[in-house]
Amino acid sequence: xxxxxxxxxxxxxxxxxxxxxxxxxxxxxxxLLRNFGMFSEGIRIGYRHGFDSGxxxxxxxxxxxxxxxxxxxxxxxxxxxxxxCKAFRAIKNIQKDFISxxxxxxxxxxxxxxxxxxxxxxxxxxxxxxxxxxVNVLLRxxxxxxxxxxxxxAEELGLSENISYEVGDALDKESLKKIYPKPNLVIEVGLYxxxxxxxxxxxxxxxxxEILNPDALLFNxxxxxxxxxxxxxxxxxxxxxxxxxxxxxxxxxxxxAEEAGFKNPQITMDPYDIYxxxxxRG
Ligand SMILES: C[S@@+](CC[C@H](N)C(=O)[O-])C[C@H]1O[C@@H](n2cnc3c(N)ncnc32)[C@H](O)[C@@H]1O
Numbered sequence: 518x519x520x521x522x523x524x525x526x527x528x529x530x531x532x533x534x535x536x537x538x539x540x541x542x543x544x545x546x547x548x549l550l551r552n553f554g555m556f557s558e559g560i561r562i563g564y565r566h567g568f569d570s571g572x573x574x575x576x577x578x579x580x581x582x583x584x585x586x587x588x589x590x591x592x593x594x595x596x597x598x599x600x601x602c603k604a605f606r607a608i609k610n611i612q613k614d615f616i617s618x619x620x621x622x623x624x625x626x627x628x629x630x631x632x633x634x635x636x637x638x639x640x641x642x643x644x645x646x647x648x649x650x651x652v653n654v655l656l657r658x659x660x661x662x663x664x665x666x667x668x669x670x671a672e673e674l675g676l677s678e679n680i681s682y683e684v685g686d687a688l689d690k691e692s693l694k695k696i697y698p699k700p701n702l703v704i705e706v707g708l709y710x711x712x713x714x715x716x717x718x719x720x721x722x723x724x725x726x727e728i729l730n731p732d733a734l735l736f737n738x739x740x741x742x743x744x745x746x747x748x749x750x751x752x753x754x755x756x757x758x759x760x761x762x763x764x765x766x767x768x769x770x771x772x773x774a775e776e777a778g779f780k781n782p783q784i785t786m787d788p789y790d791i792y793x794x795x796x797x798r799g
Contacts, residue, residue, distance in 0.1 A: 518790045520741055526713075529749040529761045543750035550751055556589030558582075559596045567755030568748065569711050569762075571636020571663035577602045578609050578639050601744050604791040608737055611785045611794040612640045612706055615735050619702055619796070620650040631655040631700035631729070633687035634708040637667040641704070645676050655696065657685040660755065688712070688721055693728045703731040706794070709770065710739040710762040711754065718770070722777035731799050734779055738770045738793045739763075740786075767793035 533540035554560035559576050566572040580602075582594040596602065620628060628650060632638055635656035645652065658664050664682045671677040685692040687708060703725060709718055725734065739762055742748070752760040771782045779797040786793050 520790075521743060523741070523743060523764075524746050526761070526763050529746060530713075533750070543747070546747065547751040553588070554592060554596075556586060557584040557593035557596055558589070559584075559593050563752060567757070568752040568760045569707075569754045571638075571658065571660065571667070574605060574707060575637045575639050577605045580606060599744065600789050601742060601748070601791065604742075604787045604789040607787040607789065608706070608792045608794050609640050609643075611787065612704075612735065612737070613643050615783075615785075615794060615796050616641065616644045616702070616704070617648060619733055619735075620644070620648055620652065623650065623701070625651060627651045627653070628702065629653045629655070629698050629700045630702045630704065631657065631696055631731075632704040632706075633657050633685070633693075634659075634705055635667065636660075636663055636707065637670060640706075642671060642674060642676055645679075646674065652679060653698075654680045655683065655700065656680060657683045657687065657696075659684065659686050688717060690724045690728065693724055696729060699729055700731050702733045702735065703729055704735045706735065706737045709736065709765070713761070713763050715765075715773075719773040719776070722774045722779065726777045726779065726799070733799065734774065734797045736770075736774075736795055736797075738765055738767045738795065739791060740765065740767055740793055742791050767795065771795060771797070 550560055551564060562576050563573045577597065580597055582590050582597055584590045584593040630652060632641060635658050638656050641654055656664060656667060661684045664684065668682055671680050687705060712718055741764060745762060745764060749759050749761040754760045767784060774797050779799060781798045783796045784793050
């Protein structure tokens with residue numbers, strides 16, 4: 518697929534010259550989204566909870582345009598049709614397949630799954646709905662409200678019996694040490710792009726290996742995105758800051774995981790060439 522030149526991560530972190538044409542363009546987009554965009558339910562959720570939140574992810578997965586008046590629904594529909602949103606829905610399905618295949622491989626042996634930045638963990642609930650495997654799931658996230666909302670969904674679906682929820686920072690080694698029982702499969706999807714510092718991810722792989730030593734690790738890597746500047750300059754993250762995501766090559770991230778002792782990467786790209794979904798073995 519042809520890849521156009523996009524700004525580097527370092528460029529995205531710097532503000533644009535105030536009166537340049539790009540700056541005026543992104544300021545106008547931001548103004549329109551923060552005003553007229555509020556008619557759209559998706560844009561409203563994004564500005565309220567952050568465009569990197571579990572809330573917006575679930576809204577995008579549902580793909581059901583909502584909004585006030587005809588205009589709100591039309592804007593929402595356009596939002597949900599953005600390439601990045603389509604890629605999110607595609608990787609959700611890829612992740613589901615990886616998890617289901619892993620459970621099938623286990624042939625009925627009891628399996629513990631820990632998702633360390635779960636958001637609402639829609640992909641896990643979908644797998645659990647379709648599978649008869651003997652699974653225990655631990656969902657962790659730094660956002661307690663997202664976890665509480667996720668728990669409500671699990672209760673409605675009748676899945677809550679085998680799921681526990683914990684607030685925890687995936688990057689905090691002391692917090693990782695509290696995870697019990699040790700998971701067979703660790704999931705971290707939608708996390709690395711919002712971590713700006715390469716060394717933190719590198720270190721984190723080592724911590725995962727040393728502390729949890731899972732049999733399998735599922736993660737994703739945002740490798741390229743034509744909308745990365747629009748996202749960084751017009752949207753906000755959970756902290757209310759510009760939503761700057763760090764694109765990385767999948768080989769680089771796999772290299773860090775290999776350095777920590779994970780092996781045999783299986784990679785599936787989404788059809789939009791934005792995300793790589795990777796499963797590695799312990
Ligand atoms: C883009 S969402 C992904 C949610 C879910 N995994 C998905 O793919 O649908 C990122 C999630 O990571 C959580 N998060 C961010 N930093 C974290 C950290 N250091 N430890 C645990 N969770 C974190 C956020 O609260 C948010 O729910």
